[in-house]
Amino acid sequence: MSEIGKGRKGIEVSIAMADAVAQADVDVIAAYPITPQTHIVEHLADIVANGELDAEFVPVESEHSAMSVCCGSAAVGARTFTSTSSQGLALMSEIFIIAAAMRLPMVMALANRSLSSPLSIWNDHTDVMMVRDAGWIHFFVENGQEAYDGIFNAFRMSEDPGVMLPVAVNLDGFIMTHMVEPVEYVDGELIKKYLPEFKMKNALHPDNPVSMGCFAMPEIYTEAQMSREVGIKDAYPTIVKAWDEWGALTGRHYKPIETYRTDDADYCIITMGSFGETAMEVADMLREEGEKVGVVKIRLWRPFPMEEFRKSVLGKKYLIVLDRAISFGSQGGPVAMELRSALYGQKDAPVVVNYVAGLAGRDVSRKDFRNIILEGKKKAVSGHTDGFTLYGLRG
Amino acid sequence: MAKPIDEITWQELGIGAVVTEIGNSVQYKTGSWRSERPVVKKEHCIKCGVCWLFCPDMSIVQTPEGHFTANLEFCKGCGICAKECPVGCITMQGEEA
Ligand code: SF4
Ligand code: SF4
Numbered sequence: 001m002s003e004i005g006k007g008r009k010g011i012e013v014s015i016a017m018a019d020a021v022a023q024a025d026v027d028v029i030a031a032y033p034i035t036p037q038t039h040i041v042e043h044l045a046d047i048v049a050n051g052e053l054d055a056e057f058v059p060v061e062s063e064h065s066a067m068s069v070c071c072g073s074a075a076v077g078a079r080t081f082t083s084t085s086s087q088g089l090a091l092m093s094e095i096f097i098i099a100a101a102m103r104l105p106m107v108m109a110l111a112n113r114s115l116s117s118p119l120s121i122w123n124d125h126t127d128v129m130m131v132r133d134a135g136w137i138h139f140f141v142e143n144g145q146e147a148y149d150g151i152f153n154a155f156r157m158s159e160d161p162g163v164m165l166p167v168a169v170n171l172d173g174f175i176m177t178h179m180v181e182p183v184e185y186v187d188g189e190l191i192k193k194y195l196p197e198f199k200m201k202n203a204l205h206p207d208n209p210v211s212m213g214c215f216a217m218p219e220i221y222t223e224a225q226m227s228r229e230v231g232i233k234d235a236y237p238t239i240v241k242a243w244d245e246w247g248a249l250t251g252r253h254y255k256p257i258e259t260y261r262t263d264d265a266d267y268c269i270i271t272m273g274s275f276g277e278t279a280m281e282v283a284d285m286l287r288e289e290g291e292k293v294g295v296v297k298i299r300l301w302r303p304f305p306m307e308e309f310r311k312s313v314l315g316k317k318y319l320i321v322l323d324r325a326i327s328f329g330s331q332g333g334p335v336a337m338e339l340r341s342a343l344y345g346q347k348d349a350p351v352v353v354n355y356v357a358g359l360a361g362r363d364v365s366r367k368d369f370r371n372i373i374l375e376g377k378k379k380a381v382s383g384h385t386d387g388f389t390l391y392g393l394r395g
Numbered sequence: 396m397a398k399p400i401d402e403i404t405w406q407e408l409g410i411g412a413v414v415t416e417i418g419n420s421v422q423y424k425t426g427s428w429r430s431e432r433p434v435v436k437k438e439h440c441i442k443c444g445v446c447w448l449f450c451p452d453m454s455i456v457q458t459p460e461g462h463f464t465a466n467l468e469f470c471k472g473c474g475i476c477a478k479e480c481p482v483g484c485i486t487m488q489g490e491e492a
Contacts, residue, residue, distance in 0.1 A: 103411030164410050202413045211414040217423060219401040224412040226405035 004052075006187035013144040013176050014039035016183045017083075017109050017169075020151035022053045023191055027078035030058040030069035034088040035121045036173035037111040041083050063088040067095035074104035074166075075212060077200030079155065082106065085173060086113035086127045093131060099166045100135030101228060102213050105158040105198065106166045107151060108136075112273065112324075113173040114360040122361025123173040125273065125324035128301075129334045135228050137167040137235060138301040139256075140273045144181030147171050149252055152186070152195060156242040159198045163235040170301070172274040174361060190249055232303045239300060256300035257308040261287065265294030267350070267380070268313060269373050270321045272298040272335055275364065279322070282369040293373060298335065306342055313343075318351040320376035323388070324358050332356060332388025353379045354388035362392065425452070429472030431487040433465045439484035446476035446485060 004019045011019075018040050021029070029048070031041040048057040056073075060066045066082050074080045084092060089110065099106065112128055114120040128138065137157060141147045147169065154167040171177060202210050216224055240256065247253035260280045262268055271279045276297040283295050296312050296319070298305075313319055323333020331337050336354035343349040353376040358364040372391055379385060398407070400422065409415060433446075440462050447455040447463050454470040455463050465476070477485040 101411065102413075202409065202411075202415065209417055211417070212411060214412065214414050215420075215423070216412065217400060220403060220408075220412075223403060223405035223408055227408045227410070227412065230405070231410065 004185065006185045008182055008184045010180055011144070011183050012039060012178065012180050013147050013171070013183075014111075014178065015043050016144055016148040016181075016185075017151055017171075018043035018047065019185070020148045021081045021107075022047045023186070023188065024081075024152055024155050024195060025079065025191075026053070026055050026081045028056045028058065028069070028073035028080045029082065030060055030066045030073070030080075031082045031084065032060055032063050032066050032088060034063070034085045036113060036123075036177045037083045037085040037088070037109065039177065040109050040111070044081075063092035064095060067092040067099060070106050071095060071099050071102065071104050074099070074106045074200070075102070075204045077198060077203035079159070079198045080104075080106035081108070083109040083111065085111040086115055086121075089127045089131065090115060093134075096131055096136070097134045098213060101224075103164040103228075103231065104166060105164055105200070107154040107158055108166065108168045109147075109151070110168045110170045111173040111177045112170055120360040121173075123175050123324075124359045124361070125170075125334075126326075126359075128168070128170050129325045129327070132302070132334060135165070135232060136302065137163075137165050137232065137239065138170055139167070139239075139299050140170045140301060141176070141299075142274045142276045142297070144176070144179065144183045145252065146254070147176060148183050148185070149246060149250070149254070152191065153242050153246055153254070155198075156195055156246075157235065157239050159200075160235075160238045160242075161199070161201060163231075163238050164201070165232060165235055170273065175274045184250075184252075186250060194245065194249060236303050236305070239303075254299060255308070256305035257312045258297040258299055259312050260295040260297070262294030262296060262312065262316075264292060265316060266292040267318045267320070267377060268294045268296045268316050269369070269376075270296045270298065270319055270335070270339065272301065273324065275322055275324070275358065278364065278366060278369055282366050282373065285366070286370065286373060291373070291377075304338060304342070309339065309342055310346060313350055315348070316350045318353060318377065318380035320373055320380070321352055321354050322372065323354060323356045326356055326359075326388075326390075336388065351380045351385050353385050355391045356388055357391035364391075368392065424468045425471055426468045429467075429470060429490055431472040431474065431489055432467060432470065433472070433474070433476050433485045434488050435462065435464050436484040436486075437462050439482055441482055443481060445479050445481055449475050449479045451475060
């Protein structure tokens with residue numbers, strides 16, 4: 001166990017995340033450096049090289065290999081961590097999907113960044129949306145404390161014998177990875193209480209041979225897919241419990257869907273990731289001007305918290321959904337598509353207006369939020385709700 | 396496998412479809428994919444084993460008399476054995492539709 005002490009620190013979010021991984025007493029880290037994830041794995045490499053953490057750090061030659069190593073180490077029952085971003089995720093996507101299908105517990109810090117081309121190193125959600133349907137558990141964090149806490153929460157969820165799924169902790173690249181923020185560290189005692197030893201059922205071992213990732217005939221593939229679908233849906237109560245218990249131990253409470261000033265709101269802005277903090281500030285400003293607007297933040301993306309989402313927007317007239325990616329040739333952003341389908345056919349369902357903004361790190365200021373909320377409201381009132389609007393687009 | 400593959404329910408599959416029973420791939424019968432089957436004219440066979448060597452599915456087995464013939468539970472009907480047999484004693488015959 002690493003000697004990283006408890007207490008409040010002003011620290012770069014990437015370093016805090018790496019510290020959390022070390023505190024979680026991880027056994028194997030396999031990663032390839034890619035912007036903006038680099039500081040996370042560099043710091044872990046330091047911790048291991050300095051002898052502060054008894055773990056294998058495997059400096060692989062590509063992300064495809066990183067995920068392959070992670071699958072191998074999880075399969076033998078080792079606590080496993082990796083981190084990537086954008087093109088790295090694209091390169092590892094083949095094995096990334098297999099990790100979920102083979103139900104191999106591991107945790108990834110996914111520093112969200114746009115995909116090429118044009119080549120960009122900055123933030124949006126195009127990378128995570130590419131693997132939306134891979135079967136991983138995905139949640140989003142929106143500040144340094146959540147990123148640090150999220151590592152412990154993710155290991156707890158992932159390794160639960162009833163879950164056995166890889167978990168991605170999504171954090172906006174640069175906007176979060178490179179920020180220096182105050183982070184409250186926990187101590188080893190608390191971690192021990194919260195995070196039991198990882199015991200992999202059917203772990204690879206010569207005494208008890210098993211085969212993983214076998215060939216399946218058409219006669220059995222359908223059943224295997226259903227088993228995955230039920231597996232991730234059934235993970236939901238464990239995910240909620242992992243956050244609840246963390247809340248009880250630390251006083252920091254997390255929910256699949258977070259709401260801010262929604263009780264008496266007529267309408268809401270919906271965000272996922274670091275957009276949430278600005279949205280709350282702007283909601284406060286608009287409240288003073290008499291706008292009855294609230295904020296709904298999606299923390300858990302997969303499995304999607306359908307019922308909680310529906311409850312959170314019950315009775316609202318319209319929702320302005322802010323996406324950070326486009327699903328080309330469709331209705332617009334993946335989040336809005338998800339929410340529209342969650343609401344379809346529901347009684348008195350709110351109208352959804354979709355904006356896509358902040359692509360490749362383009363700044364979305366408080367003024368922009370204000371424009372989006374007020375303009376979106378106008379669109380909703382006038383019935384212009386089809387498709388999506390690319391905010392700030394020239395031409 | 397306790398049950399034939401087409402009777403196993405999703406609930407009976409292990410997490411991640413892990414296979415805990417070793418060597419059960421022999422129960423994966425791939426013979427139903429075939430549209431043609433190899434038929435050996437025994438009287439012309441020189442027992443050279445070339446068909447056995449070339450079969451990509453290891454579906455050729457040797458009979459007690461030393462001839463070679465296809466195990467139709469696994470033979471996929473690719474026709475490689477018929478093509479490679481040096482004396483041309485294997486012919487491919489259409490399966491009943
Ligand atoms: S037809 Fe193909 S699969 Fe069948 S026995 Fe001949 S070589 Fe093997
Ligand atoms: S290749 Fe032809 S001759 Fe040789 S063993 Fe096979 S069937 Fe007989």
